[in-house]
Amino acid sequence: MLYQDFDFSTVGNLTYYLYLIFLILTIVLSIVGIIYVLYLLKSIRRLDSGSPEMLRVHDAISEGSKTFLKRQYKTVAIVLLIIFVLFIFISLDIAISFLIGAISSIVASYISMLVSTIANVRVAQACKTSAQKALKIGFNSGMVIGSSVISTSLLAITILYVLYNFTVANIVGFGFGASFAALFAQLGGGIFTKGADIGADIVGKLETGLAEDDVRNPATIADNVGDMVGDCAGRGADLFESSSANNLGAMIIGVTLSAVTANPFFIIFSLISRALGNIAGILGGLFIKSESKNGDDFNPIKEFGRALIATALICIGFFFLLSLISFGGAWWVLFLCAVIGILLALSSYLIVDYYTSAHYRPVKDVIKASESSAATNVISGFALGLESTVLPIVSFVICILLCFFLGEYYGLLIGVGDLFKAGVFGVTVATMGLLAMTSLILAFDGFGPVADNAAGIAEMAHLGNEVRDNLDRLDSAGNTTKALAKGFGMTCAALSAIILYVAYLEETHSSDVNIYHPIIMCTLLIGGVTPFLFSALAIRGAGISADAIVREIKKQFKLNPDIVKGTATPDYTTPIDISTKVALKQMIAPAFLAVGMPLLVGLLFGPIAIAAFLISGTVSGLLLGFVMNTGGGALDNAKKAIEGGLLGGKGSEAHAASIIGDTFGDPLKDTAGPSLHIFIKVINTVSITFGPLFLIFGGLIAF
C-alpha cells in the first residue's frame, strides 16, 4: 500500500491500552445498538395488526417489497461477484472488504424495509386509539433503521480494522462496496417508486379523478411498495454509505495526522464518536412520549423537535468527554469543531424547512403562481430550487473555513509542524459532529414512509374518518421529517465527499493539482457534466417506468370497466411486476456511469486529473441535488397546501396546476436527487479504491 499506517512503537503503553479500550467500546456500543434494534423489532411485532382487511393490504405491500428487493439483490449480486473476482487479482484484502461493505449495506437496507412493512399496519391500527402512540410506533420503526444502519457499519469497519492489524489501507474497499450497493438500492428503488407514483397519479388523479390510494387504482399497491423500497431501503443505504465512507475518509486523514503527533486517537476518533452518537440518538428518542393523545393536544413536530434538541445536547456532552480524553491540552479547539458540525446538522434542517414549508415566502410564491397556470407553478418551483442552493453552500463554506482555521490553531497550540494537516482534521471533526446525529435523523426519515403507508392502508381498508384525520396529521409530519432527512443526507454526502476527496489526495500524494493546465480544465469540465447525464438517465428511467404503468392501468380499465365502478378488484401484482422489471433495467446505465467515469478519467489522464474530476463532480452533483430535492419538495408541499383549502382547495384550477408541478418534481426529488447523494460519494470511493492503481499506471495522456 502506498501510504504509511500508524506505528504503535512510538507511543507508551497507557496510550496503547486506551486505544484498545476505545476500539472495544466501539464494538460493544455497536452490539448494544443491535440489541436495541432487536428489542424494538420484537415490541413492534407484538402489537395489534388490525382487521383482516387491513392485513390483506399490508400483506400485498410486504410481499411486493420483498419480491422487488430479492430480485434487485439478485441483479446486484451478479455484478458484485464479477467485481469481487476482478478485485482478487489486485488485492485480496480490498476484495474482501469490498464484499463485506456491500453485504452489510444490503443487510441494513433489507432490515429497513422489513421493519417498515411490519410497522405500517400497526401504526394504522394504533391510530384508532391514540395518535401519539401511533407516532411512537412509527418513530421506533424508524429508530430500528437508524440504529441498525449505524451499528452494522461501525461493527463491520471496526472488526475489519482490528483483524487487518490496524491498517486502514486494507479496508478502503469497504467504502466502495457500501457505495456500490447503495447506488443500486437508491437508483432501483427511486425509479420503482416514482414510476409507480407518477403512473398511478396520471391515470388515477388527472384522468379518472380517483383519490390517492383509491383501491380501484391497479397501481396503488405498487405505489405503496415504492415508498418502502425507495424511501426506506434507499435512504437507509444512502446514510449507511455516508457513515461508512466518512469513517474511512476520517481514518485515512487521521492516519496522516497521527503520524506527526504520535497520537493514534486521531485515527479512531470517528469510530467511537459515531458509536456514542448512536447511543445519543437512542436516548434522545426516549423524549418522544407514548401517552394517549389525539386531536389538537397532539403535536408531532413538537415531539420530534424535543428529541432533536435532546440528542444534540447529549452528543455535545459525549464530544466534550471524548475530546478531553483524546486530544491533549488544546482539546477544546477540536471540541468546538464538533459543536460546529452539530450546529450544521440543525441549520441544514432550518434551511430545508424554510424552502419547503408552506409557512414561508418561497412555497407561498409557488402557491400563488399556481393561480395563473401550471406553467408558472413549475417555473416558480424550478426557480425556487435554483435559489435554494445558496444557503447550504454558505453554511458549508462557513463551517469548512471556521473548522480549518480552528484545526490550524489546534496544531499551533500543540506544536504540530504540519499545520495544514491539523486544519484538515479540524474540518473532519466537524463532519463527525454532523454524522453523530445520523441515527436519530434516520429514525425521523424512516417514520415518513411508514406514516404514508399507514394512511394508505387506512384509506384502502376504509377505516373511519377520525382515524384517517389522525393519520393525515402523521403523514404530514412525516413529510416534514422526510424533507429534513433529505437535507441532512445531502449535507452528510457533501461533507463526506469532501473528506473522501481529501483522503484521496492524501492517499495518492496528489497535493499539487494545478487548475491552470488544460488537461485539468478538461477534467473539470468532464466532472461537471457527469452528474447532469447521471440525473438525465435517472429521470428518464422513472419516466419510462411511469409510461409502462400508465399503459398497464389503461389496459386494465379497458379490459374490465367494472374496476372503475368499484365492483371488480383490479390486478395489483402486474403493475408491481412491471415496475420491478423496468426499475432493474433502468438502474444499470446511471450506476455504470457513476462507477465507470472515475475509472475512465483515471486511465486516460492519471491520478492528478482525477482530483479535478472529483471536486468538479462533487460541486456540480451537490448543486443539482439541492435544486432537485428542494424544488421537488416545495412543489409537493405547495400542492398539499392547496389541498388543505388554499385557492379553492381540491378540484380547483390551482389544484390541477399544482398536481402537474408536483408530478414534475417527483422524479427530481425522489429519483435523481437522492441518487446524486450517492453519486458524489461513489465517484470518490471508486477513486480511493483504485487510487494506487492510477498512481502506478499514470494515465494514457500524460501531462
Add this chain to the structure above:
Amino acid sequence: MLYQDFDFSTVGNLTYYLYLIFLILTIVLSIVGIIYVLYLLKSIRRLDSGSPEMLRVHDAISEGSKTFLKRQYKTVAIVLLIIFVLFIFISLDIAISFLIGAISSIVASYISMLVSTIANVRVAQACKTSAQKALKIGFNSGMVIGSSVISTSLLAITILYVLYNFTVANIVGFGFGASFAALFAQLGGGIFTKGADIGADIVGKLETGLAEDDVRNPATIADNVGDMVGDCAGRGADLFESSSANNLGAMIIGVTLSAVTANPFFIIFSLISRALGNIAGILGGLFIKSESKNGDDFNPIKEFGRALIATALICIGFFFLLSLISFGGAWWVLFLCAVIGILLALSSYLIVDYYTSAHYRPVKDVIKASESSAATNVISGFALGLESTVLPIVSFVICILLCFFLGEYYGLLIGVGDLFKAGVFGVTVATMGLLAMTSLILAFDGFGPVADNAAGIAEMAHLGNEVRDNLDRLDSAGNTTKALAKGFGMTCAALSAIILYVAYLEETHSSDVNIYHPIIMCTLLIGGVTPFLFSALAIRGAGISADAIVREIKKQFKLNPDIVKGTATPDYTTPIDISTKVALKQMIAPAFLAVGMPLLVGLLFGPIAIAAFLISGTVSGLLLGFVMNTGGGALDNAKKAIEGGLLGGKGSEAHAASIIGDTFGDPLKDTAGPSLHIFIKVINTVSITFGPLFLIFGGLIAF
C-alpha cells in the same frame, strides 16, 4: 501594469512594418464592414413597406422598442458613469477603455434593434411576391447586425491599441465595459421579452383561446417588441462581448508568447483574423439567392446551409494565408488549430440541431410524452436539457486537448522554450477560427426575430393565407437559425471565458492554483453556486413581469368586454410600459451579482482564490446554460410539431400539455440561458480588470 508588453526593439524592420500593415488592414477592413452595413441599411430602407395597416403595427413595435432601449440606456448610463468615475481613481486608461467598450456595445445593439424594426414590415410585404426575396431581406438585415457588431468591436479595439502605444494592459477595461453593457442588455431584454410573451400566452392562448399575435390581445405588441429588444439587441450585445473579450484575451496570451518567440504577430493575429472572418461572412452571405421563388421550390434551410459552408471554406482560405505569413516554418500546425475551431462552430450547430429539431429522437420523446400529460412533457424536456450538456462538453474537451497538444508541437518545431505557453496559444487560435464565423451566424440569428415579427405583422394586418404560409416557413427557418446561433453563442462564450480565465492567470501570475486547499475548495463551491442564484433571479424577474402583464390584460378585458369580441381596440402601450418598468427593475439584482461576486471573492480571499471561483463559475454557468437553452428550445419545437398536426394538432390535449411545457421553457431559453452566456464572460472580464488590484491587496482571509 503588472505584465510586460512586447518590446519591438527585438525584431527587424520588415517584421515591424508588416505588423503595422496588419493593423492598418484590420482598420480598413472594419471600415469596409461598416460601409457595407450602411449600404445594406439604405437598400432595406428603400423597399416597399406595405399597407397603412401594416405600417401602423410596425410603427407601434418600432416605437415600443425605441422607448424601451432609451429608458434602459438611461438606467445603464447612471451605473456606467459611477463606475467610470471610480475607475478614474485607479487608472484613467482603464476608465476610458471601459467607457468606450460600453458605448460601442450600446451602439452595436441599438443598430441591431433599429435595422430589425425597419426590416420586419418589409419582409412581410416582400412575401406577397416572393418568399425567397423576403428571405434575402431578412438575412441582409441580420448581416447588418453581424457586420456592425464585429466591425465596431474591431475598430474600437484596434484604434485604442494603436493610440495606447501597442500596450494591451491599458485597454483591458474595454472588455469589462462591453460585458457590462451586454449584461444589462441581455437581462433587461430577456426579462422584457419573456414577461410579455408568457403573460400574453397565459391569458391569450390558455384562458381566452386567442391565437398567437391576435390583435385583440393587449400584450401582442409588447410581445413583438420583446423579440426586438431581447433577441436582436440582446444577442448582438452578447456576441459583441464575446468577440471583444476574446480579442483581448487572445492579445494578453499572445503578448506572453510573442515575448519568448520574438514574433509580434501572436498579439494581433486575433484582430486581423476576425476582420477577415467578417469579410468571409459577407462573401458567404452572397450565396443566398434573391430570385423569385415560392412554395415547395423554396427551401430556406438549404440557402442558409450553402452560405454556412461557403463562409467556412473562405475562412479556411484566409487562415491558410494568414498563418503562412505570421507563424514561420511550422505555420501549418497553428493553421490546423484554426480549422479545428471552424469545425467546432459547425459541430455546435449539428449538436443543437440534433437536440432541438423534431426530426430526431430527443424532441420526438418530448412529443410522445405530451400524450400522457403536461407533467411528463415537462419532465422529458428537462431530462433532455440535462442530457444535452454532454456532447458540447465532449467536443470542447476534444478541441482543447487537440489544439493544446498541437500548440505544444508547434512550440517544439520552432524551438520555443516554454512549450506550455505555445500549447495555450494553440487553443487560442482555435477560438479565433470559431469566432471568425461570428458575423454570418449573427446574420442568421438576426433573421429569426425579423421573420417572427413579419409573421406577427401579417397576422395583425390580416394579410392573405398564402403570404402567411410563406411567412410561417420563414418563421420556422428562423427558429432553426436562432437555435443555431444560441448554440454558437454558448460555444463562443465558453471558449472565450476559458481564454479570459487563462489571460487572468497570466496577468496575475496565478500559475499555482492548488485545489487541495480548503479556501480553494470553498471558492470552488461559491463559484459553482453563483450561476444558480443568477439564473433564479433572472427567471423570477421574467415571472414577476409575466404576472404584471397577466393582471393588466385581465383588467383590460374586464373593463371593456368589447376587446375580446373584437369590436374595441385594446390599449397596447400600457403593457409595454409595464414590461419596461418591471424589466428595468428586475435586471439590477442579477447584474450586480455577476459583477459583485468576483469583487467580493477577490477582496475576501485574494487573487489565487478568484481563479478557482472563475473556473467553477464558468463550468457551472456553462452547464446550466446548455440545460436551459436546449431544454427550452426542445420544448418549444415539440409544441410547434404538435401544432403542425402531430397527436391531434392544435386544440388537442397533447397540444395543451405542450403549451405548458413551452411556457416553462420560455424564461429558461430566452432569459436565464442567454444571460448565462454573458455571466461567464463578465466574471472573467471583471477579474481581469481588477486583477492588478487584487494582487496588491491580497485578500482579507489569507492562506
